[in-house]
Amino acid sequence: MAQHSNLCSLYLLGSLPPANKLSSLLPSYLRKLTLSMLKLEEDTMPVLGQLQDLSILRLFADSYMGPRMTCVSGGFPKLRILKLWMLEKLKHWTVQDGAMPLLQELEIRRCDQLENSDGLQQLPNxxxxxxxxxxxxxxxxxxxxxxxNVFVKVNNWEFSRYQGK
Structure with a gap:
């Protein structure tokens, strides 16, 4: 996929090689990336943060299975929107100083084990x-x-299964 320089949006569902090999697979000009059900055990944020044009990143259900995630300094220079949904084993998320300087919107949904997030107060936008x-x-x-300066909206939805006759 890396040779597809015009590819700007990608949704990956299923399995991929380990995180350290992702950088050689993903086109460097991606602007929107969605990962779902990949079950990656190695933190992908240092690798994904090198995608210089990425503006939207969505990590959906079971895309990452590790307990710690770190956005490293200098990573995600153009990221504006980040969505973390149903990362069930994630316990601690760190945003280092200088990471995601343009981030405007953050959505975290059903990350039941998430206890701490460090560095969000350093995100100027x-x-x-x-x-x-x-x-x-x-x-x-x-x-x-x-x-x-940050608007925090909290939604608590209760889902119930429809009991048809």
């Missing part, structure tokens, strides 16, 4: 955080550390 079905302890920590 972050103005909206949407939390859906997140542990109350995480919501309170995030609200306490996000500052006054």
């Amino acid at each position: 972050l103005n909206e955080v949407v939390l859906t079905n997140m542990p109350q302890s995480f919501v309170e920590k995030l609200r306490g550390s996000s500052g006054n």
